[in-house]
Amino acid sequence: MTLLPELKTRRLVLRPLRDEDAAVIAELGGKDFEIVRWLTGASWPYVEGEAETFVSKIIGSDPMQTEAVFAITLGGVFIGAVAIEAAGDLEDLPDLPTLGYWVGRAFQGHGYASEAVEAVLAWAFETYGTEAIAARVFEENTRSRGLLRKFGFKPYAMTEKYAKALDRKVANVVVCLQRSDFEALRVGG
Template sequence: MAYSEEARIIGIDRLFLRLFKESDAPEVTRLRNNYNIYKNALYLPYPYYKEDALIWIKDHFENFEEERSFEFAITDKLTGKLYGAIALSNQSKFSNGELAYWIGEEYWGNGYATEAAEAVLEFAFAEKGYHKVFARYFHTNPASGRIMKKIGMKKEGTLKEHVKKDDEYIDLIFFGILEQ
């Protein structure tokens, strides 16, 4: 992983992780206005409109500068094509952060989330000095759990029927990893 503090870009094998730009809003809207992404996301509205994307992107720079959260666009290193997003929240009171990600459905199965998550873990520990990173997923989305396992996270527990989404109670499964 190569991190540029000035550019706020992480360069990895096939990808650049960079801050979102307002010009990304149409593609973010296209990718996120997808029921299969919505049903696996805790806070995502559906349908998803360009205004939602603009509101979401608006505070990314300030949040990054204030170290509240680090929201990166996952992009192709050669073409710049946007595949999804990965975020690391800052729980500075506890010296840890929460990892969250989404990939546009047409790009599922290519390893982009895994590659990005590995880089953000390294960013969390090497650049930001976190002690722990955790992540969570709905029990109905085991693919997300497989990503967490691939990057070395360990299952820490399940909160039974913890979230109600679309009139269904869903288990939240938590994973974590300590600085090594």
């Protein structure tokens, strides 16, 4: 089984999930509707044990076969998560790994999500040896769409995905980032 590395940015440390992260995931994300409403797999209201089940599933699986999930930490404090799901998650781009992320509301607006996403994208392009990475974002999630656009993700398709917390299908934009675009953006600053 592949072990995830620890990734360091200017302000953050991205590390593999630990059992003790479940309680923080539940409080910071799972019990905050303004976070959960943008995720497809989380329940609302929060279901006790859902975070623990998620963390134990992630810890017990090979991240290269399922999902490589990194805890985003700031000064040792868990503030969110960023993940690369193995190819096969998206019907529209089944051969590409998929990016996903969230940051607790108290930590939004400070560039932490951008910093974490950039580090994980660089790691994923290298580790997966892929020429492109996909993402899926709710059409109405303008902040997240802006973050993806900043890194060079381009619209690829529209799809609908069931969102547990909203109990309905939601319009999603499927976007794709070419390795060459990401590398050019990083070189250009």
